[in-house]
Amino acid sequence: MFAYIIRKLVYNIPVYLAIVLLVMILLRQRDPVAGLLGKNADAKDYAAKKQELGLNRPFLIQYGDLLRSIFTFQFDEESWTQPGVTVGEKLVEAVPRSLALTVPALVLTSLISIVVAMISAFNRGRFLDKLLVFLAVLGMSISFLVYIIFGQYFGAYQLSQWLGRPVFSIHGYEPGLVNWAYYMLLPVLISVIVSMGYDTRFYRAVMVEETQRDYITTARAKGATRGKVMFVHMLRNAMIPIITRIMITLPFLVTGSILLEQFFGIPGMGYVLLSAIRNNDFPVVETFTAVFAGLFILSIIATDILYALFDPRVRLQ
């Protein structure tokens, strides 16, 4: 197991180097200096700014610097648009906000869609199953944007008008557990509704496949009730693909939902990342993507290990 982890980590080093390189190359297709200086800058200001930002150094040196700061966890480069604030500070500030949105959303979505999928799989082929499957397809066909816009309009704006007092925030964020429901509950609910269709369909397919296996027939033949077979035998075996799917989404918890954060003005990681791209804030974009990619790779390795722990048939090699 230990050897497997080491080998996986080593194997992913070139992947990681390529990710950082790719992001740096893509960003440098544009000249950020002119954008940061404004319109009235002359050539001297331009050269000075370029010097200050370190953009006149050879590309490989810049690449090496970025890698060093990532691998030593020294995120003390300053943001270009907010002088005095380091990238690390921005990261520490943004991540909990994203997590406050995505973790409850993931937990709720997973629980609800597993239950709905079980109801659907239990009634397979009957009217209820067909209805649920159809609703899932309908839900998947509506754009995320529409859910957010109408969710914001009816949930935050109209509901407040109707009740005469603000229930959910339309835009903005304040930290603190007390304020959580006011700022976060509506985005969480929207996020749950959006992902329900996809997750329910997937979990239902997993369960339907499980119910066709021989051990289910055996259990039924020896007299176990349908409910018992469903909850005890089937669910335990269906857990493996379910856990994999949840594990794969874990790194995305950190980036948050870019669109939801954008709409509701929650300055989480997605929001900060997007505005950094718009404002040519290279250090923020590079660091945020690098951190995300690192988490992504680690979580894939962790998924493999969990697999081996849950399923004795899986051997890591």
Add this chain to the structure above:
Amino acid sequence: MSMTDRFFKTREFRKLFRNKSAVIAMLVIAAYLFTALFVMCGGITRETCDTVVGQNKMPGFFIQQTPEQRYENATSKFLPMVQRALSRADQTAALADVRLGQERVVNKSAAQLQAIIDRAIELKNELNQSEDLDADSARLPQLKALEDQVAMLKAPLTGWSRLMQNASLVLGTDAQGRSIFLRGLYSIKIAIQIGLVTAAFCVLLGALLGAAAGYFGGWVDHGIVWVYTTFSSIPNLVLLVVLSYAFTDSEVKDTLLPVYIAFGATFWIGTCRVIRGETLKLKRMEYIQAAQTAGFSPFYILVRHVIPNTAHLMLINFSLLLIGAIKSEVILSFLGFGVKGQPSWGIMIRDAGNNGDVVSGFFWEIGTATALMFALVLAFNILSDALQDAFDPKHV
């Protein structure tokens, strides 16, 4: 029996065509393709979409307009345009230039036009004295008279131009007075174009790379897996945004090329994974081993035996990628990183948001974009499911 015949008359295709909802979905998709073709052949141009056809934020066909709206409608666009043209030195040329959608100035002398306008302004001033026209039913005859005066300025529309004018107003106008219906239809072309190009390119690339990785193994496999792990380790939306950001200052920024590149770089990965897995399975099949023993070149075996046997997966992935590309285009355009300089559903939704349409209860623009997109994506979702049922029933 030809090659295509053999492919389309298989049991799987017959199963697909027996599925009623799949057939309906295919008909819907055909209607969209037909519209896209019509737009592409010049039926609706970019200029048509940018032409002002009426008052700003005019509601669609079946809404009874309130007196306030009717007043706005009569006074806001055509009347001042003619007034301005009359005050110019080159009256005749300026009058000939006045156009609102298909509407033109009627062929009358300047003095006659001036008389109509004077009467209209008189009526307008009288109506202005009213605080709230909606509540003031006594002034309705005056409003009617004003509308008649403005109608007298317009040359009567006949035939095609009348049809076009009515059609362009059928779903109302946006905040700049442009036709929502025409913009929505034009967006169909954008969506279909982006979807088809992306899906075709990504399925081909993914299939070739996936088959090569699975068949050759070794360093080819490692290399290809390395490339796609790299691309998939960056959040998809971030990668798309950064990729189209890289093109913001370049010459091609107003074309669809940045969007194609962004989608082309990311969307092949799923197909590549699936085809690689399938190839690993196929490689152990007897007929492949027979071909190897017979001494065919690896390239020949790949093209003649491996890739054709993944055709069903390519078909399913094509349909799935189309959905992905259409949905991502809308989100990317909405964020300002996608389509630029021409209408798209994402841009229509963004405009509706920016102009406060939703808050003021004007749902025509966002509703049109949503409904058109919803029907297309739903049809493709149903078709993908049916394809999966028919060709790959064991898939989870």
